[in-house]
Amino acid sequence: MTALVVEGVRKSFGDRLVLAGIDLEVRDHEAVCLIGTSGSGKSTLLRCIDLLEPVDEGRILLGGEDITDPDADEDAVRRRMGIVFQAYNLFPHLTVLDNVTLGPRRALRVPKAEAQGRATELLARFGLADKAGDHPDRLSGGQQQRVAIVRALAMEPEVLLLDEITSALDPELVGEVLDVIRGLRSGGMTMVLATHEMAFAREIADRVHFLDGGRIIESGPPGAVLDEPREPRTRQFLQRVTGRR
């Protein structure tokens, strides 16, 4: 089954064309990586998929349903997806537990006790049980990002969108966050990741898409795109990020 389809999506901010016609398909339980330089449109694409930005043209289908239809209930659509941001964006005035339960309680109307029970379980699974009562500013970057992932998972999303979730982290904290993603991958979570971690993309992705100037220039299994890129632009980009020739 197809979890997510992006068809001819275009998006501009003012006169700046950020997405110049994107087509993308993500099957159930598939992990898809978006790679490309900063400004290539990866983040905007993820934000458009989560309806945080309206698309100018094209359609996005979630589970076969057109979510860019003006009549679609945007809030209901967002409840079916999770997104994790580069800068965590935790709610600083809430404890870790309340950060995780806010969505389920208010958007899904899960009773408080049940939401807290589920959240506590999830936090424990990701080694954050002892942080439940803390506020986000007491946590390290890696811990904050793991909480942000748990917050997204608590909504039991059909698709998880991850926007360069390790880019703001100190190098020694990247590993703990990537471990979480590995765990989700083996659990069969459908994911779209924008990432700069090429080694990780190679390890985890079913397919890799290289974006440049708001277009997908090259797609394929990680072995093909990352090791034997056909397009000169892809080659150039990979040389720059890996430092290899």
Next chain:
Amino acid sequence: MTDAVGRPGLTPRQLRERRDRRRSTAVAAVSTVVVFGAVALVVSRASGFDEVRSSFFDGPEFTESLREIVPAFWLNVRVFLVAEVFILVCALLLAVARSSRAPALFPVRLFATVYVDVFRGIPVLLVLFLLGFGVPALRLEGVPNDPVIWGTVALILSYSAYVSEVYRAGIDSVHETQRAAARAVGLTGGQSMRFVVLPQAVRRVVPALLNDFIALQKETSLLSVIGPIEAARQAQIESARSFNFTSYTAAALIFLAITIPLTRLTDHLLGRQRRRMTVGPAG
């Protein structure tokens, strides 16, 4: 590293810092004495000093006028408390209305914007006159004529406009990414405002709100222009009776008894907020 541990334990740097600290204290003390001494000297040698002292600082007159002014001040306190509760709620509603984004809420946004423009632009005194004299003159069935009520309503109308701008500044200061994160966990626009934006916004503007409370506490004395006898008006009555201005001094001190603690509290909260902003996360 305290003195109790032993002075010989202090490093040269600590000794220098302590010396600098002591020197600062000494300079502050000397400059205070010099400035206040000079002011006292100039004032007390002024030719009208004795008359001013007897007409503004008369002991027996002071105690007597306090007896009259303190009960009158109770009216200021009641008006302040009632008005404040309504202002906090109305201003919040106005601010949320102005910050709403749904196209369907345009009329609400328009109303709130016009309201704030109008009431921020009219002197409180005029609003008091318009309501205090205007409404009772309508002789509406079932509408109270008590000037205290209309005076309080006037304060609520004016201050709600000011305070809503304080709230709005707080709402605008919450970063856009917080709203995105709230929407991302499925909250509606209204829920995002209620559970994510407002709690952070209100916390940030508490000192600014207190600032407006202090102003309001003083402005309750404006009520006297439409009739009610509150502390300042009572002081005026006392002064007319005794031909002495000490009652004004007494009234001023009564207001200070309330506003100074509020001011200190505001400064304390502001200081705490600044420290929180500068001290980063713990690790």
